[in-house]
Amino acid sequence: MPKPLERVNDFVIKFANVNGSGSASANTLFGKIILRMGIPAAPRNIFPSNIQGLPTWYEIRVSEAGWLGSRGGGVDLMVPMNPQTWDQDMASVEPGGYVVYDSTKPLPPSKFRDDVTALGVPLTQMCNEAYTDPRQRQLFKNVMYVGALAALLDMEVEVVEKLIAEQFWGKDKLIKPNIAAMHMGRDWALKNLPCPIGLRLKRADKVGDRIMMEGNSAAALGAVYGGATVCAWYPITPSSSLAEAFTSHCKRFRVDQTTSRRKYAIVQAEDELSSIGMVIGASWNGARAFTSTSGPGVSLMQEFIGLAYFAEIPAVIFDVQRAGPSTGMPTRTQQCDLLSAAYASHGDTKHVLLFPEDPKECFDFGALAFDLADRLQTPIFVMLDLDIGMNERLCAPLKWDDTRRMDRGKIMTAADLDSGKPFGRYLDVDGDGIPFRTYPGTHPNKGAFFTRGTSKDQYARYTEEGPAYVENMTRLLRKFDTAKTLVPQPIRKDSAQPTRIGAIYFGSTSPAMDEAMHKLAGQGVHLNTLRLRAFPFHQDVSAFCAAHDRVFVVEQNRDGQMRTLLMSECGIDPAKLVSVLHYDGTPITAKFISETIAKEANVVPFRKAVS
Amino acid sequence: MSYLPKPKFRHPGLPKNKLGYTRRDYEGTVSTLCAGCGHDSISAAIIQACYELDLEPHRLAKLSGIGCSSKTPTYFLGQSHGFNSVHGRMPSVLTGANLANRDLIYLGVSGDGDSASIGLGQFAHAIRRGVDMVYVVENNGVYGLTKGQFSATADAGSKSKWGADNNDSPIDMVALALQLGATYVARSFSGDKQQLVPLIKGALGHRGAAFIDCISPCVAFNNHPGSTKSFDYVREHNEAVNALDYMPVRSEITADYPEGAHEQVTQHDGSVLNLYKLAADYDVHDRIAAMTYLQKKNAEGEIATGLLYLDPSPKDLHAHLQTVEAPLNHLTDADLIPGAAALEKFNAARR
Ligand SMILES: Cc1ncc(C[n+]2csc(CCOP(=O)(O)OP(=O)(O)O)c2C)c(N)n1
Ligand code: SF4
Ligand SMILES: [Mg+2]
Numbered sequence: 001m002p003k004p005l006e007r008v009n010d011f012v013i014k015f016a017n018v019n020g021s022g023s024a025s026a027n028t029l030f031g032k033i034i035l036r037m038g039i040p041a042a043p044r045n046i047f048p049s050n051i052q053g054l055p056t057w058y059e060i061r062v063s064e065a066g067w068l069g070s071r072g073g074g075v076d077l078m079v080p081m082n083p084q085t086w087d088q089d090m091a092s093v094e095p096g097g098y099v100v101y102d103s104t105k106p107l108p109p110s111k112f113r114d115d116v117t118a119l120g121v122p123l124t125q126m127c128n129e130a131y132t133d134p135r136q137r138q139l140f141k142n143v144m145y146v147g148a149l150a151a152l153l154d155m156e157v158e159v160v161e162k163l164i165a166e167q168f169w170g171k172d173k174l175i176k177p178n179i180a181a182m183h184m185g186r187d188w189a190l191k192n193l194p195c196p197i198g199l200r201l202k203r204a205d206k207v208g209d210r211i212m213m214e215g216n217s218a219a220a221l222g223a224v225y226g227g228a229t230v231c232a233w234y235p236i237t238p239s240s241s242l243a244e245a246f247t248s249h250c251k252r253f254r255v256d257q258t259t260s261r262r263k264y265a266i267v268q269a270e271d272e273l274s275s276i277g278m279v280i281g282a283s284w285n286g287a288r289a290f291t292s293t294s295g296p297g298v299s300l301m302q303e304f305i306g307l308a309y310f311a312e313i314p315a316v317i318f319d320v321q322r323a324g325p326s327t328g329m330p331t332r333t334q335q336c337d338l339l340s341a342a343y344a345s346h347g348d349t350k351h352v353l354l355f356p357e358d359p360k361e362c363f364d365f366g367a368l369a370f371d372l373a374d375r376l377q378t379p380i381f382v383m384l385d386l387d388i389g390m391n392e393r394l395c396a397p398l399k400w401d402d403t404r405r406m407d408r409g410k411i412m413t414a415a416d417l418d419s420g421k422p423f424g425r426y427l428d429v430d431g432d433g434i435p436f437r438t439y440p441g442t443h444p445n446k447g448a449f450f451t452r453g454t455s456k457d458q459y460a461r462y463t464e465e466g467p468a469y470v471e472n473m474t475r476l477l478r479k480f481d482t483a484k485t486l487v488p489q490p491i492r493k494d495s496a497q498p499t500r501i502g503a504i505y506f507g508s509t510s511p512a513m514d515e516a517m518h519k520l521a522g523q524g525v526h527l528n529t530l531r532l533r534a535f536p537f538h539q540d541v542s543a544f545c546a547a548h549d550r551v552f553v554v555e556q557n558r559d560g561q562m563r564t565l566l567m568s569e570c571g572i573d574p575a576k577l578v579s580v581l582h583y584d585g586t587p588i589t590a591k592f593i594s595e596t597i598a599k600e601a602n603v604v605p606f607r608k609a610v611s
Numbered sequence: 612m613s614y615l616p617k618p619k620f621r622h623p624g625l626p627k628n629k630l631g632y633t634r635r636d637y638e639g640t641v642s643t644l645c646a647g648c649g650h651d652s653i654s655a656a657i658i659q660a661c662y663e664l665d666l667e668p669h670r671l672a673k674l675s676g677i678g679c680s681s682k683t684p685t686y687f688l689g690q691s692h693g694f695n696s697v698h699g700r701m702p703s704v705l706t707g708a709n710l711a712n713r714d715l716i717y718l719g720v721s722g723d724g725d726s727a728s729i730g731l732g733q734f735a736h737a738i739r740r741g742v743d744m745v746y747v748v749e750n751n752g753v754y755g756l757t758k759g760q761f762s763a764t765a766d767a768g769s770k771s772k773w774g775a776d777n778n779d780s781p782i783d784m785v786a787l788a789l790q791l792g793a794t795y796v797a798r799s800f801s802g803d804k805q806q807l808v809p810l811i812k813g814a815l816g817h818r819g820a821a822f823i824d825c826i827s828p829c830v831a832f833n834n835h836p837g838s839t840k841s842f843d844y845v846r847e848h849n850e851a852v853n854a855l856d857y858m859p860v861r862s863e864i865t866a867d868y869p870e871g872a873h874e875q876v877t878q879h880d881g882s883v884l885n886l887y888k889l890a891a892d893y894d895v896h897d898r899i900a901a902m903t904y905l906q907k908k909n910a911e912g913e914i915a916t917g918l919l920y921l922d923p924s925p926k927d928l929h930a931h932l933q934t935v936e937a938p939l940n941h942l943t944d945a946d947l948i949p950g951a952a953a954l955e956k957f958n959a960a961r962r
Contacts, residue, residue: 212962225949229942230707253953259935260933262933262934263934263942265929267740273700273733274700278707279707281674281704281710282707284694285672285715289707303697304700400950400954439940441669443669448692448693451692451694453697454695462685
């Protein structure tokens with residue numbers, strides 16, 4: 001029998017719930033209490049889509065060191081509130097871990113483990129005694145277990161009370177009874193259980209001014225700040241909450257105070273073909289428009305994306321990736337749409353992709369995408385994934401510069417046309433591959449042109465002449481080169497010691513990668529890293545690869561899609577690029593990255609200590 | 612085939628409309644369709660309608676899918692922005708364009724393949740959303756551009772040019788449009804300019820989803836005996852329920868009409884439609900009766916044409932979405948961006 005775990009501010013706690021039992025707000029409350037005690041924490045929702053009865057889990061990694069990636073391995077403290085998943089939940093506890101459970105109905109000893117400390121609280125019984133209304137019994141049970149945990153983990157009770165008050169702000173009648181229920185749970189635990197246990201929360205000062213929010217909501221807010229007025233979408237997990245968040249942000253920020261009319265239009269389309277069609281139509285007509293979708297939606301949009309590329313129409317597509325192919329694992333995370341987005345459509349196409357690492361960048365890139373789309377007159381993909389999109393994540397506060405203005409790109413106005421400026425819709429006047437466009441309705445007799453997916457000359461006139469086609473396609477490549485200078489640049493982090501080993505990563509892998517580097521350094525494996533933030537790649541990417549003998553490419557898909565992009569777009573020697581691939585649908589962990597790299601790097605851990 | 616500009620020569624004596632434009636100012640480049648193609652007559656009718664309406668060409672945007680019919684927007688309104696999108700998807704592009712700027716007039720041109728086969732879903736959904744547009748299907752019962760395969764509007768029992776039978780039931784676009792809530796529904800024939808021009812004018816003045824199913828024979832692939840979309844067949848079986856006369860504003864009726872045979876309807880834009888009943892029992896405002904009447908005529912092998920349904924004051928998609936009066940594409944940074952202070956509050960609520 002291992003010793004019960006003893007850890008302060010560094011453990012993983014997991015709640016097993018039944019969907020719709022009101023547990024979500026108790027879980028969020030619990031997470032917030034930890035943050036208010038100044039301790040970084042990373043919550044994750046786990047919600048398989050294929051089990052009857054809809055069990056859900058909520059896992060929080062508490063890490064004073066600030067590691068926000070999924071830790072991997074077992075759970076230190078389990079709260080199994082769903083009898084249906086008890087066995088599975090019990091099995092997931094680390095040796096020496098704890099289980100806090102509802103002990104109202106006695107369970108046979110076979111349901112427990114020798115190496116796990118079981119702490120029973122008769123929650124149902126207490127609720128049934130205290131409340132008569134069945135709805136109340138359920139809701140207060142959730143707060144009660146938060147109270148019991150407050151005692152067991154030694155949480156600051158004032159903080160708990162304060163957050164309950166905040167949670168029910170505006171519904172003041174609910175504050176007192178909730179606080180009372182919390183105390184009921186807490187008092188019972190203090191009296192009957194060995195409080196506190198080995199896992200503890202102790203006030204720290206490691207959160208700073210950071211905020212907690214979901215990537216989808218942040219990206220949607222980015223769209224609001226980016227000036228988007230048209231959103232067309234078709235529901236699909238894990239992207240639906242992005243369009244839904246846009247709806248609620250718009251209700252808050254975009255309703256005309258005097259007329260109550262809306263400065264936005266949101267349409268739930270009949271499918272993804274239609275949503276991207278609407279986005280293209282709106283952008284063609286001078287509004288900022290976007291859609292949010294996931295892999296299956298991107299597949300359906302292919303033909304239209306090719307049209308937008310070739311006819312040079314702005315479009316912003318938020319792709320919240322999930323495990324594919326086909327329906328794949330709809331509620332599991334992956335970075336598996338890189339190739340289908342980068343080269344979406346038949347024919348020769350290349351598209352701009354942005355890779356936000358957290359909600360802060362979801363916001364920043366969400367807003368930036370609209371400037372890029374207008375400036376480059378082409379589709380821009382913002383590549384989120386389920387892990388950042390649908391989980392709350394601690395991140396830097398969102399910032400906005402009030403002097404910033406929308407960059408609408410190269411637009412010819414009626415005044416420009418009247419002044420005699422020559423206009424050719426596909427004329428590369430500046431040598432950057434980007435032509436001017438006019439909005440429909442600009443001028444009574446100048447500047448109108450015909451937009452088409454067929455080949456055309458510089459004045460938008462239909463042609464099948466080979467040279468005109470080739471010139472146009474070459475200009476599009478020139479434009480893609482211009483894109484390299486406009487997209488967010490990669491971020492390089494060098495190890496404390498000089499090394500010839502590098503690692504490239506992007507998107508939601510970020511927190512796990514930071515932790516992995518730290519772990520590896522502790523084992524004497526030193527890495528320089530480059531975090532990609534956009535495709536096409538900046539020249540620094542080739543330079544980084546050239547400067548290292550081996551470069552690990554860490555990604556969350558089976559086929560090494562980013563590695564393929566690096567090979568084909570930068571001509572990097574495949575032998576140099578070593579894939580580190582995590583694709584079981586769970587978020588990548590530092591443990592996985594560091595173990596894989598340590599093994600692959602062929603370095604005996606603790607080499608320095610040995611030599 | 613490359614772009615063919617029309618000669619710039621202008622006859623000095625050409626009549627001008629109120630804006631000082633001649634009919635030629637509403638033309639586009641030279642048509643590349645087959646000589647005698649019904650679609651060219653529809654283009655001519657669109658030109659005529661816009662000219663007579665004194666429409667500023669740049670206040671209209673023309674959109675289409677793919678097909679011979681969808682090519683036609685190049686051949687009219689050369690001063691208007693145009694968009695030849697992808698096969699069957701014009702309705703979504705038009706919907707998006709309309710959302711961006713509610714002040715322009717949107718003319719969607721499509722074919723029966725484009726709208727009844729590959730694009731049936733988009734057609735249906737644009738209609739049921741009440742997008743403010745004129746949606747014209749140039750209906751020839753075949754895929755012209757891909758050389759004469761049956762389309763989904765081909766009647767069961769009709770024969771292809773090569774003698775093959777069509778056994779599938781036809782899709783009746785008018786019946787669908789009525790069922791899906793279009794607020795201006797008409798059917799016409801490319802060979803009947805008299806009927807078609809006023810129908811297009813009325814549709815352009817309509818502030819909701821206006822749908823015109825225009826039978827438009829394909830001389831290359833569907834104008835033979837045994838086809839129900841040939842010039843001869845349509846002329847023979849055409850039964851107009853009414854005749855329409857478009858007036859920009861309400862004015863005195865001078866001619867004498869028998870009681871109940873005439874009606875004036877004012878549309879939202881102030882224009883007036885003078886309707887002369889040809890079928891005595893046909894009520895243009897009764898959607899359900901219209902559906903029944905059309906089904907009956909259809910069963911009798913007759914093609915009912917004219918203005919088939921009208922709701923003169925419809926609610927459009929913008930009304931449903933409660934968007935601001937100003938076109939969304941005119942809104943500025945100040946209108947759209949909440950700013951740093953709002954963001955600070957947003958942050959504070961997430962700590
Ligand atoms: C995705 C796709 N599939 C097939 C085609 C080939 N195609 C071009 S036009 C057309 C049919 C057009 O028929 P219709 O809309 O009736 O137009 P018409 O030529 O008869 O006026 C087809 C199948 C295409 N352009 N795109
Ligand atoms: S093929 Fe038919 S539809 Fe196409 S242009 Fe010729 S006649 Fe018209
Ligand atoms: Mg056709």
